[in-house]
Amino acid sequence: MINNSRHPIDLETLTRYLTSQKPDIFEAPLTLKQFGFGQSNPSYQIIDAKDRKYVLRKQPPGTLVSKSAHRVDREYHMIKAISSTGKVPVPEVYLLCQDKSIIGSDFYIMNFVSGRIFHDPRIPSLSAKDRNECWASAITTLANLHSLDPSKIGLPNSFTKNLSSHYPRQVVTLNKVHEAQAQVTDSKTGKVLGPIPNFDTLIEFIKTHTPPERVGIVHGDYKIDNLVSISRIVLVIF
Known part of the structure; x- marks a missing residue:
């Protein structure tokens, strides 16, 4: 088990699984540490023997109150489908595991993206010009996300029925x-x-007071600290 974690994971079991499933991506030994954020779905940084960095997102342990919450499989499929369009910047995802014998709950792995995360929406560390460009990029990213047709981007059938x-x-x-x-x-x-x-x-x-419907994709928690700023590009994190 890793020790620096609020939600411990059996690293040996995880390492065996990842290196067998994706030997071209993961090379043992792996190191693992939990991020301070990602409270809804615990998140961890993985670093492999070649110093390649990844992010693991998992369901929290224990009995879940709601079956619709903590759907890391939904996150995985949405990111994968959105990535295929090339219209919205998202991390690359590598695998989804729903075998609870591996780490005790569903999880998926995506690429670790280096950049800046702003927790204060006023972004006082930036100049007025850069702050305006950052928020303009965030708005453009959201608009591009809304422009996607969920029935045409390769989502599983269960996602697109009853749209x-x-x-x-x-x-x-x-x-x-x-x-x-x-x-x-x-x-x-x-x-x-x-x-x-x-x-x-x-x-x-x-x-x-239900309004007329237009089918599209929305982000369930779109805010500045759920985005990563890379140069002048805002990267969406789901």
Whole structure:
């Protein structure tokens, strides 16, 4: 097990798996350390014997409250499909593993990209000119992402069925997540969390104010610290 990690991984098992699956990409020995960020899905940097760097993204350990959350397989397939278009800069992905006997949960591997990550949206470290260019690049990247037709970029069939029913499906998903979370017990107080106040009112409002739909791709958490700045290019991280 690695020691400098909040979510330990059996490095020997991982090394055997990666070097057998992708011997041209991974060469033992490997080193592994967990990033300080990536709270939703724990993320790690891998460095192989040739000093090549990669990122491992995995589901968190334990029982997941929602089946729709922490879908690293969804991240993998989306990045792979988007990369094939050449219109939106994303890391290269190498493999998806859903064999839980390897590290205990689903994970995928992508290329490690060196660059700057800005955690303060004001980006005080940049000049006004560079700051404007950085945000303009972020907006252009998002617009290019929205311009993609999800039915034409090679996504699995399960991703592209029912593309015209986004809002109704989101309402169903919200209800399921809400119901599951309402049953969770607070570890400190021992009390059941219960429903979110006025949640039913919110859902009813969404149902009665559903706008016309246009099928496209959106980023679920598009913000400056989920992007990597490389020179004057913004790289999307999913």
